Amino acid sequence: MTTTAIPAEARSAPATAPKRRPKREREGAAWVFLSPWVLGAIVLTLLPMAVSLYLSFTDYDLFNPPKWVGLRNYVQMFTEDPRYWRSVVTTLTYVLVAVPLQLALALVVALALKGMKRGKGFYRSAFYAPSLLGASMSIALVWRAVFNDGGTVDNLLGTGGWVNKPGWALLAVALLTVWQFGAPMVIFLAGLQQIPAELYEAAAVDGAGKWRQFLSVTVPMLSPVLFFNLVLQTIQAFQVFTPAFAVSAGKGGPADSTLVYTMYLYDRGFVASHMGYASAMAWVLLLVIGVVTAVLFRTSRSWVFYASEGDR
Amino acid sequence: MPGNRTKGFCASAVALALCAVLAGCGGSGESAGGGKVVLRYTWWGNPDRAERTERAVALFEKQHPDIDVATSFSGYDAYKQKLATQAAGGDAPDVMQLDYRQIDQYASGGVLLDLTRQKSVLRTSEIDPGLLATGRVDGVQYAIPQGRGTETVAYDVRTWKNSGVPLPGESWTWSQWADTMRALAKKTGKPGATDPGQSEDAFEVWLRGQGKTLYSKDGGLGFTTEDLTRWWTFTDELRREGAVSPAEQTTQLDGSVENTPLGRGTSVTDANWDAPASGFVALIPTGVALAPMPSGEDGTPGQYFKPSMFLGVSAGTGHPKEAAQLVDFMINDREAAMILGASRGIPVNETIRAEIGPRLKDFDKTIAAFQASLEGKLKDPPQAPPSGDNALQSTFQRDYDQVSYARMSPREAAENYVTEAKAELRS
Numbered sequence: 001m002t003t004t005a006i007p008a009e010a011r012s013a014p015a016t017a018p019k020r021r022p023k024r025e026r027e028g029a030a031w032v033f034l035s036p037w038v039l040g041a042i043v044l045t046l047l048p049m050a051v052s053l054y055l056s057f058t059d060y061d062l063f064n065p066p067k068w069v070g071l072r073n074y075v076q077m078f079t080e081d082p083r084y085w086r087s088v089v090t091t092l093t094y095v096l097v098a099v100p101l102q103l104a105l106a107l108v109v110a111l112a113l114k115g116m117k118r119g120k121g122f123y124r125s126a127f128y129a130p131s132l133l134g135a136s137m138s139i140a141l142v143w144r145a146v147f148n149d150g151g152t153v154d155n156l157l158g159t160g161g162w163v164n165k166p167g168w169a170l171l172a173v174a175l176l177t178v179w180q181f182g183a184p185m186v187i188f189l190a191g192l193q194q195i196p197a198e199l200y201e202a203a204a205v206d207g208a209g210k211w212r213q214f215l216s217v218t219v220p221m222l223s224p225v226l227f228f229n230l231v232l233q234t235i236q237a238f239q240v241f242t243p244a245f246a247v248s249a250g251k252g253g254p255a256d257s258t259l260v261y262t263m264y265l266y267d268r269g270f271v272a273s274h275m276g277y278a279s280a281m282a283w284v285l286l287l288v289i290g291v292v293t294a295v296l297f298r299t300s301r302s303w304v305f306y307a308s309e310g311d312r
Numbered sequence: 313m314p315g316n317r318t319k320g321f322c323a324s325a326v327a328l329a330l331c332a333v334l335a336g337c338g339g340s341g342e343s344a345g346g347g348k349v350v351l352r353y354t355w356w357g358n359p360d361r362a363e364r365t366e367r368a369v370a371l372f373e374k375q376h377p378d379i380d381v382a383t384s385f386s387g388y389d390a391y392k393q394k395l396a397t398q399a400a401g402g403d404a405p406d407v408m409q410l411d412y413r414q415i416d417q418y419a420s421g422g423v424l425l426d427l428t429r430q431k432s433v434l435r436t437s438e439i440d441p442g443l444l445a446t447g448r449v450d451g452v453q454y455a456i457p458q459g460r461g462t463e464t465v466a467y468d469v470r471t472w473k474n475s476g477v478p479l480p481g482e483s484w485t486w487s488q489w490a491d492t493m494r495a496l497a498k499k500t501g502k503p504g505a506t507d508p509g510q511s512e513d514a515f516e517v518w519l520r521g522q523g524k525t526l527y528s529k530d531g532g533l534g535f536t537t538e539d540l541t542r543w544w545t546f547t548d549e550l551r552r553e554g555a556v557s558p559a560e561q562t563t564q565l566d567g568s569v570e571n572t573p574l575g576r577g578t579s580v581t582d583a584n585w586d587a588p589a590s591g592f593v594a595l596i597p598t599g600v601a602l603a604p605m606p607s608g609e610d611g612t613p614g615q616y617f618k619p620s621m622f623l624g625v626s627a628g629t630g631h632p633k634e635a636a637q638l639v640d641f642m643i644n645d646r647e648a649a650m651i652l653g654a655s656r657g658i659p660v661n662e663t664i665r666a667e668i669g670p671r672l673k674d675f676d677k678t679i680a681a682f683q684a685s686l687e688g689k690l691k692d693p694p695q696a697p698p699s700g701d702n703a704l705q706s707t708f709q710r711d712y713d714q715v716s717y718a719r720m721s722p723r724e725a726a727e728n729y730v731t732e733a734k735a736e737l738r739s
Contacts, residue, residue: 064420255719
């Protein structure tokens with residue numbers, strides 16, 4: 001069924017010509033079905049992206065027409081704006097804290113659930129539930145109340161409220177993300193179940209203990225899944241917004257300690273009405289995420305193990 | 313035959329999909345069932361104001377059976393951000409409450425309707441011309457002031473009385489105020505006031521007490537780094553002594569009375585505008601009273617009467633006449649005025665003010681009496697703030713956060729603020 005074969009046939013034998021029409025019709029039908037998504041991609045994704053790229057070279061206050069300023073927004077961002085760099089440092093700190101913690105927790109829980117005989121379904125749903133609720137503002141607000149002064153954590157530990165302490169607030173935000181480890185956990189669980197039981201049996205025969213089995217069988221066999229989760233969660237962590245917004249009541253406080261990148265972007269765009277500057281920030285974020293992902297893919301060659309490689 | 317069936321299936325699937333799309337579009341139309349006009353009316357405030365507004369709006373709907381009003385409200389900070397987003401997206405509500413600080417920006421950005429075109433339904437003859445003019449930009453009436461307000465020190469009467477510290481009198485200077493706050497903190501064990509260092513409004517009162525202003529006539533800064541350093545040094549010391557609220561509490565301020573230390577029961581006083589101060593009544597049932605803001609050391613008053621808030625109509629509204637009718641109702645209707653009381657400041661319609669003034673009840677009466685006690689003593693209000701000020705209000709609070717968390721000295725933070733403000737006011 002190669003595509004070149006059919007026209008050749010059609011040329012030599014006109015009787016087979018009708019065969020072509022169904023194919024074109026099928027293509028037409030495909031386009032009809034695809035059209036909502038194609039239109040959606042153009043109108044809702046590509047167009048806004050193009051506009052935002054244009055705006056990033058302008059001074060735009062939301063109310064008056066944009067003024068072209070060339071690279072000024074980018075120059076200002078990198079050379080004149082200490083808050084910008086503070087938001088970069090805050091975001092990197094957040095990524096470095098939240099992502100490893102979240103993945104570690106997801107893996108530990110997945111391992112525990114894997115060996116479980118009864119009540120598996122219940123625990124799986126229970127641990128996954130926070131991820132379903134997680135995107136919602138309400139949970140983030142509950143979080144704020146829990147870590148506020150006079151809140152639950154304050155009462156239990158006498159901390160005086162983490163969300164009001166510049167040194168602790170970011171941790172409260174990170175914990176909200178860590179708590180939503182359900183999605184990577186489910187993926188880990190699926191990955192764990194793909195590992196053939198014979199490998200463990202063979203390792204046990206060779207005298208490997210549980211820890212040795214984990215390091216020599218589970219980790220390498222799971223590395224593609226681990227890599228997948230790592231890339232996905234890192235990209236998400238760079239774009240963290242809701243928890244920081246809710247925990248700091250939309251201000252990135254106290255004292256800018258939870259001012260993550262997207263919060264500052266929002267602040268520039270919607271509070272200070274500098275939409276051009278905010279657009280420029282968005283494009284830098286896109287580039288940075290692209291670079292970080294590329295680096296992760298690069299380094300993955302040395303530690304991600306694909307079983308199929310052994311067959312080659 | 314199978315081909316036909318597929319085609320038929322395709323057609324119905326597409327039809328279904330289209331239906332879904334069309335139905336989705338239909339939902340966002342302007343008018344609800346029965347051909348009623350639906351107006352969106354948004355404002356900021358507290359539950360007390362919400363309750364009264366709902367009652368007034370219900371009365372309006374009764375008088376105009378063909379109009380439905382969909383109201384929504386939130387705290388000031390959230391409101392400000394949401395409205396900016398809506399306005400930018402060309403989706404500003406039909407009728408919106410506006411702050412002095414927003415009018416310049418919104419009017420020059422083409423968000424607001426020229427209200428003089430709705431003269432037939434929107435009467436302004438009974439509003440003091442000077443006050444009415446505050447809603448004008450380049451000679452065009454874009455917004456109508458809703459009330460007159462002034463800043464005040466609201467305090468928890470019982471706690472103050474129990475402390476044995478003499479109650480505030482007709483006037484006090486900033487240093488007398490500071491001493492009183494220290495005494496209150498000592499006797500009651502909780503800070504006397506919300507740390508005023510975070511408030512641009514309190515800073516303005518302090519500046520005016522020294523004959524200075526927040527903004528110069530040409531829309532630049534009216535004060536120097538030196539002035540701001542002195543102000544923040546003053547409040548920084550009070551905070552360190554425990555006379556005013558600690559950083560952990562100050563940082564939770566979001567423009568709502570519920571989140572002020574006074575509202576949460578952790579301080580004795582709070583500097584606020586007089587109209588929202590009525591929200592404290594529900595939070596402190598044992599009694600709230602009002603004292604004037606401190607004046608300069610030579611007795612120069614810093615506080616002033618300000619148009620408390622405005623009503624504007626969206627330039628993009630589909631129902632300019634009905635929207636103007638609602639504005640007219642909120643400002644000129646006698647019954648509405650009785651319901652609204654002083655929740656948005658003392659009414660601007662002079663006939664109504666004269667008429668309902670003596671009939672005001674409860675806390676509205678307190679506010680009216682407070683304003684009366686200041687009548688003739690205050691200086692003229694400053695001109696409307698330049699549009700960059702909208703962002704600077706939060707900058708002010710944020711830069712002071714750096715001081716209150718001891719991350720910057722008052723001087724460093726003041727330098728920061730002045731640099732940022734200059735950039736903001738230039739663009």
